[in-house]
Amino acid sequence: MLDERKTAILRAVVQEYITTASPVGSTHIANAPGVKVSSATVRNEMAVLEQEGYLAQPHTSAGRVPTDRGYRFFVDHLAAPGPLDLQASQQVGAFFDSAHGRLEELLHQTTNLLAQVTHHAAVVVGPRAETAVVRSVQVVGLGGRTATVVAVLSNGTVENEQVELPVEMSELRLSAVSAHLQKHLPGSTLDAPRDLPATGDSDFDAVCAAAMQSLATTAAAEPVFVGGAASMARAFDAVDTVREVLNTLEQQFVLVSLVRDVLNRGLSVAIGAEHGVAPLVACSVIVKPVFVDGEQVGTVGVLGPTRMDYPQALATVEVVSERLGRRLSDGSN
Amino acid sequence: MLDERKTAILRAVVQEYITTASPVGSTHIANAPGVKVSSATVRNEMAVLEQEGYLAQPHTSAGRVPTDRGYRFFVDHLAAPGPLDLQASQQVGAFFDSAHGRLEELLHQTTNLLAQVTHHAAVVVGPRAETAVVRSVQVVGLGGRTATVVAVLSNGTVENEQVELPVEMSELRLSAVSAHLQKHLPGSTLDAPRDLPATGDSDFDAVCAAAMQSLATTAAAEPVFVGGAASMARAFDAVDTVREVLNTLEQQFVLVSLVRDVLNRGLSVAIGAEHGVAPLVACSVIVKPVFVDGEQVGTVGVLGPTRMDYPQALATVEVVSERLGRRLSDGSN
């Protein structure tokens, strides 16, 4: 553990580096508020901090830069999660006050909100439809053996998928299928649908099964939304880094598992190499689950350079996750 | 109009520049196949081509670079739209052979396909739902005054939107509303829904109207999908250009109007400044409408640096638009 003075110095280095983006030297720190010693002392302390892995020097006789470990200490012990600044919080408020419409749309917009407020890339993972309760099911023929199966869930989302029916069926019989499903399914969930009573008509039963199967498959997917990827181009000036990061951002499954992984480890911040996704070593991730009635229904997060304003980003993600949860739980705000 | 020799030289310059990305000098051209004269003659001709605006010099004593006009001449007269190379065409074929599922998903995947094959950003604009015929409508209550209204259209897409009902309604009465809509709407389109017979129950009628209104609004939107934005980071090495282009790509409405605009002018290629979107002067756009039964239902396109392989890109977009159209028209391939 670091003594008070080292702590103060580390804090000052991180804060300075976050705003200036260039290595910070002992004299700056000596002048910083909260540090009451001379630059020589600061130099000594910084040498120690470097040995212990909190700081690094790009090269001899340059200033110091925080390491991942330095940032980690900063967010764990020094980043007072202070309140969101007024303008940002108004922006978030205004958004959730005026937001309306479908879940998907809402999540997508949330992504833009986060990106705008934090100036970082944002990622929102939506709820799996699996566990939501079915309110209504319907099968609509589209000619030939193709049909669309639609389910309205209790959380207001609509799952739909095209299916290839095992046998061709008249519109009339399809409505009978709809009616059959509509009668027995509502109230159960898509991952564990209630068993349908067999009707004795094998075609009929096969169509029902196909429809259910198809719904269960789509419902297993987690919808992911990414926004503000362009901000990554602003965060780095090495064009190679930008390329790598953008490429990775396009692979949504990487993002999803990244987010899940961080949450599983009980973290809300993963810094640089901590998250283990190689192309994103220069990035940190901040995630927060979204709860509705104590149940996790999704995740919101931002992804930016390790050199990011953690307190602000943490506060933003926190507020957004909270507002989003409230919004989803009662439908108003 | 350019004589044969100038034409050959221009072609050679464009081709060389497309592959090397650096200004091309007279000696390279003199050695190119199809040019049978000495470098001195090439120099003279290039001077003329420069005066006429087909070529430009980054600075005195550098090689020549094609101007927008040069590219334009190239695509109009020199870019033999030759067949798609085998590997690419197999990739496209494999994609459409195995693709299945919802329209949205299909369009989204198409975006990735295009991006992969061309190594450029891809944009796909989907059909408006407005003009599709309604097959089924349903209103499902979600508690309180909110409800979800769902419409299945003849093209297999599903439109859904949450609505705030003018009055609270029991589930039972909502099914009555559904039945009412279901009875009268199928067969008409969302932009011009058939007039519903008044029932005399003003609440009932108001709810119907609200549902219809909401559907009409969502149906007016054109779904846009963008993919492969990261390739822009590979296309340019000025990080500023990357920033600008990425920012613009995130503003989907700009893209939509860009695409529409180019099509309206009867073009399939817009080069550099031609398309009038300032931040994208360094980019060219290739678009192709997607037809189903002679009716345009969408647009596919790619967006890359002006220095792009036009024949290959044109061929790819052409094939994809054609396959997509076929896919959408009969549902199989």
Added chain:
DNA sequence: ATTGGCACTCCAGGCTACCGAGTGCTAGCG
């Protein structure tokens, strides 16, 4: 224990020189 002072390091930026790719022009050739 802290600090002022000092010698040292190393990068960034400005300057110069040079190389090479490329041009434009002209004189000569078929």
Added chain:
DNA sequence: CGCTAGCACTCGGTAGCCTGGAGTGCCAAT
């Protein structure tokens, strides 16, 4: 008359050199 070989010239990029400044580490003094 059109083409080409040759030549002088231009100019950007790279390498080398220097210098100023920000920063460090260490030591001796307080």
